[in-house]
Amino acid sequence: MVDIEQLNPRNEAALRAWWEVGRAATAERPGRPWPVWEQSRVAMTADSPERGVTLLGAIDGREMVGAGLLTRPLRDNLHTAMAFAYVRPDRTREGIGRALVGELEVIAAGDGRTTIQGEAYLPPGGSGGPEAFATALGYDVASREAIKELALSDYLERRDSLAAVAGAAADYRIVTFDTVCPDEHLESFGRLLGMLMSEVPLGELDLSASEWTPERIRAAEQRQVGIGRHVQTAMAMAPDGSVAGVSDVRVDDRDPTHGQVGITLVDPAHRGHRLGLALKVATHDLVAATYPLLVTLDTSNAEVNTWMNAVNEALGYRTIETLLELQKKL
Ligand SMILES: CC(C)(COP(=O)(O)OP(=O)(O)OC[C@H]1O[C@@H](n2cnc3c(N)ncnc32)[C@H](O)[C@@H]1OP(=O)(O)O)[C@@H](O)C(=O)NCCC(=O)NCCS
Structure with missing residues (x-):
């Protein structure tokens, strides 16, 4: 049984576990898909006038197996929020990603946000799991970009x-x-x-x-x-x-x-x-x-x-x- 919990980014052990899940979930991607720990530690604990941040952990017993992130613009586009989900590669296809995004959407809606945006990364020109995941959760492709x-x-x-x-x-x-x-x-x-x-x-x-x-x-x-x-x-x-x-x-x-x-x-x-x-x-x-x-x-x-x-x-x-x-x- 996996519980979805909101994390306090100032709890360094929790933030570190959250960061580890994101790193593991992005390890196969080319380039620099995930910030170094020191960068996340500093950026996630600093208040921003532009953006509100919520972190979620998917917890199985004492282990974090999924990580969620919601960012809400605070100065413009108050109808939007961005949702991101990361699941440890050994725990995918168990519904953890769906549970994380579902909870992020509930939090966003509670804050009056009606448009949720997200991102999926694929090999150049390809398709794959993250796209299927997005479709399964009811997201449309609004724009195609190249990294x-x-x-x-x-x-x-x-x-x-x-x-x-x-x-x-x-x-x-x-x-x-x-x-x-x-x-x-x-x-x-x-x-x-x-x-x-x-x-x-x-x-x-x-x-x-x-x-x-x-x-x-x-x-x-x-x-x-x-x-x-x-x-x-x-x-x-x-x-x-x-x-x-x-x-x-x-x-x-x-x-x-x-x-x-x-x-x-x-x-x-x-x-x-x-x-x-x-x-x-x-x-x-x-x-x-x-x-x-x-x-x-x-x-x-x-x-x-x-x-x-x-x-x-x-x-x-x-x-x-x-x-x-x-x-x-x-
Ligand atoms: C994308 C990701 C979050 C999915 O997490 P997950 O816990 O495996 O997702 P779920 O088990 O909740 O899947 C929900 C549905 O999405 C679809 N789906 C998810 N992964 C899929 C895959 N690899 N291939 C095909 N369909 C997939 C399925 O319809 C699935 O339902 P089903 O298993 O009942 O068929 C996870 O693979 C991950 O962390 N990837 C790396 C980070 C990333 O790309 N995040 C997304 C952008 S923020």
């Missing part, structure tokens, strides 16, 4: 020829910063962030745009600073001084061998100047110079996002997995 990985050494080999192309964006000035946006650009940066949800291809995902006030940006930045996560950011400044585009790479102090591309966005009014490539070259140069231990980076984007795919391919990214963005309306 891509870049060996920094591949990037460094291509870098000079890329920089020549990116140089076409000569009317724009590139400004970089670590996590905390310079005061003088904050408002304009917020205006661009506000476009994110409407400009990034989201497929059928039921997400809406939101406002990024200076206060909200500052609070989100401080949370990243607090957990040792560096959002190494490049902004393209238009001749009139406004922020025309942004891209970032995130590197955690506890795992400086690996970086993750966060957002990349160019204002529609400034497209067609190779700013996407110029911004990515800027962030990749920045992290290559800042983190001598860096080996790989990853990113994910919609298969239909041909423009971003072309940029990533030029940088040397290669697809390692297919990501299905899942959605269910309660």
